[in-house]
Amino acid sequence: VGFFAMRLISLLLVYTAIQPSQAFIEDILNQAFGGAGGGGGGGFQFQFGGGGFHQPQQPRYKPVKFPKGVTSKIHKSMDWMKGTEWMWNDWEKVRFQSDGIFVAPTEECHQPQAKQCKWSADKDGKIYIMWGKKSGLHEVKADHMPDMNDDDFELELPNISLSGKRKRDGAPLHAEFVQVFDTEIQDARRDLYGDLGLEPGADVSTVKKAFRKMSIKYHPDKTGNDPTAHRKFTRIGEANEILSDPAKKFLYDMGGMESVRAMEKGDIPRGEDGHVTYPVPLEKLYTGSKEHVRINRRVVCTGCRQKPDLEKCRGCGKCPDEVKMVQQQVGPGFFVQQQQQVPSRERCKNEDTELELNIEKGMMDGEQIVFEGMAEQRPGQIPGNLIFTIKQTSDQRFTRENGYDLRTATQIPLKEALLGFDRSMAHLDGHQVRLVKQPGEVCQPFEVMKIPGEGMPHKVEGGGHSDYGDLYVKMNVKFPESLTDAQREAIDKLFPAEETQ
Structure with a gap:
């Protein structure tokens, strides 16, 4: 509606030179916006010559007052009545709002904003209802009181009845509990x-x-x-x-259930994520590892705005500005929701936090480990995530290929390359890998031997691993730097001259 309204206003300004009749313009605007809201009372009426547009005036009522000698307050022992709905005299449902307004389906009591009907309660459990000026004062009392110190006191409410009389004529009154209709009241408790x-x-x-x-x-x-x-x-x-849930927990600690509900409605902005590049040796990506990491981040000192002298509040100072959603007027009668920074009344400090990084077997370079809601805290925001990005560091002996395969090299004496060998080499975790060439099999220089199942573990979703890649070992044959006369003669006899092509 706001966008459409601004377009209409712009068109009116553009066509001012044409000067269409006021009646014509008023008709356009009233067709666009008149009657919005239902019930015939929520729309705008556009009129020129008297200050633009206005909302139709509602009937004005003078707020009702309790008689002298009757309390206008709700005693704290009667807080259980706040936000409750009751069946009144087997007739209709009535509501006791938390702000002391009484709502009933009668002419004077169906508009809470008129404040024509109110309720109060004293320490003795008596409930006073001003049912407008016509019906006047009603007095009722509960047949018994719930224990407000019991977390489950609301379970007792269906067993409570109200009874009493109307003050002016003594007409009997009774009411039966229906429900707690005000979820904000439930949340606050x-x-x-x-x-x-x-x-x-x-x-x-x-x-x-x-x-x-x-x-x-x-x-x-x-x-x-x-x-x-x-x-x-x-x-x-x-x-x-x-x-x-770290984000919801943070908001609950800061502002109770009201803040949590606001988050669920999308009314609270989310803070930026924190990013850390974390180097991990290939060895630990092969074996898996639990790493304990200490980070320093800003945290909100919960409860320290109200009680700054608490022991836990030592070292807490001013927090950064909060980001809140506020209404901004963009035109006569038109508002939009915008983010705005406002000074924070909360207190903050930098604090060391220890985290446990679970380096799973087979994790890849660039893979991320996310700690939800563990980025820096800021009042009025859902904390972002702290994201650790794995940076695989190089290994002196092994290199990783295609994610799951490993490559390495080993040196083989010439004699073993010619006659065969059965030797072993240490893997990343120290276990021995067997390398075998049977007698009669000659190992060529730079030959690559494939060892199935000795590569990197395959990480599977949800943790663990299902299989391993392969290990490729390059054979570096070590030739002697020189030969004796006897060695040359022996080789000459063993290997007759071959024709080269």
């Missing part, structure tokens, strides 16, 4: 680390270990139809899904 029995900030390996242990304990095969156990099993699965 979640403690993913607590779900797994861990302290905040536990690392990914600890998270996975705790999940394996608890998933066995609460698996439906063991707990049957126990609803509490089923809820627990679901919660630990959700916690593991987020905390075992």
